[in-house]
Structure formats: C-alpha cells, structure tokens
Amino acid sequence: MRLLLVEDHVPLADELLAGLNRQGYAVDWLADGRDAVHQGSTEPYDLIILDLGLPGVPGLEVLGQWRAAGLVTPVLILTARDSWAERIEGLKAGADDYLTKPFHPEELFLRIQALLRRSHGQVNQPTLQAAGLHLDEGRQCVVREGADIQLTAAEFRLLRYFMLHPEQILSKSHLAEHLYDGETERDSNVLEVHVNHLRRKLGKSVIETRRGQGYLFGGQAR
Ligand code: CA
Secondary structure (H helix, E strand, C coil): CEEEEECCCHHHHHHHHHHHHHCCCEEEEECCHHHHHHHHHHCCCCEEEEECCCCCCCHHHHHHHHHHCCCCCCEEEEECCCCHHHHHHHHHCCCCEEEECCCCHHHHHHHHHHHHHHHCCCCCCCCEEECCEEEECCCCEEEECCEEEECCHHHHHHHHHHHHCCCCEECHHHHHHHHCCCCCCCCHHHHHHHHHHHHHHHCHHHEEEECCCEEEECCCCC
C-alpha cells in the first residue's frame, strides 16, 4: 500500500516515515500544503495522513480541496491536543479518522490497518482475511488453518495488497504504483519473482496469471 504523509514537523515526519516503512508501507512525504493539494489528487495513494497545521495551505483547506475535486482516498488527520474544534472541522471536511498529538506510533499503525480494511469492504474483521488466509500484520506473516507461513518483507507487502483486492485483475504497473513510493525505481521483473515466491508458499492457484492483463488473487478460493 502506498501512503502520503503530509507533516511539516521534521522530527515527527522522520519517526513516522521509519515506522511506516517497517510496517511495509511505501510512503511519500510532503511538508507543504500547496504541494499536498496537487500531489494528493494526482498520485494513486491508498491512504493519506494529513497534519492540519501546515505551511502554504492549511490542512483543513487541503482536505476541502481534495474532497471538492472528488478524491475518495481515506484521510486520517493529525490534530493539536486540545483543539476539539479542529477535530470537528476536520471530520466535517471529510476526514475518515483522526489522532491527537502526541500519539504513540503503534496507535497510528492500528488505525491505518483498520481504515484500509474498512475502505476495502472488510468491515467486521479484526484482521485482514481473504481466500482462506489471515494476514497477521503485527508479525508480518500469514496464517492458514492455524499454521503460520513466514513471509519476507516484500512478500508481505505484495500479499497485503492482493488480500485487500481479492478477485480483481491487477496489472503489473498498477501493483508497482501501489507498492513503491515515488522515488523507488519500479521493476516489474522483481514483482514477478515475488509473485512466484508467494505461489510456492501458498499454492499455485492462489494467484492466477491473466495473460496480457495481470494477476488475479483469490479467484479459485470462493
Ligand atoms: Ca504542523
């Protein structure tokens, strides 16, 4: 999953970037509201973390402009500790969730997981589930019939994306756009290698190849 972090406080941004990377997210970082208005609505993010106190354009206005332009990406806002007015304005402007500063990074990670599951129709599940698999996002492994199957970091990122988009044809370029940040070179051969590793671990039929179109996850397991 590819996230946009908009936060002008550099030490916090650094901490969150490192943490989010460890959680297996590809993250682009911006510190200015003007850049965020543009980039948030042109790049295909799966979720956006938006600080409200920003230089350039204030976060509330950034969010308002995104929603006015039809952007439906889930947005989690970061607000000042005592500002209930800010939280209310943020929710009115179309935020999906909020966290008040200071917060523990673990809480942010759990809210992101929940928001992503919710925005992909997995409403009542405490963990990500698809095609008979449970993804343990804390331990970054997958569980099938009670047994752990270990994953590399790259396999975990790819499988999480597949499990959030079951029974959908996903092209290699689409996958690359959502698995790598804006600065990483995208190599579809590498993706193919990871898909083959996942097939070896989970069974060949879990990920089908649709020639000329891409991959289909979970099509056999209904
Ligand atoms: Ca700020």
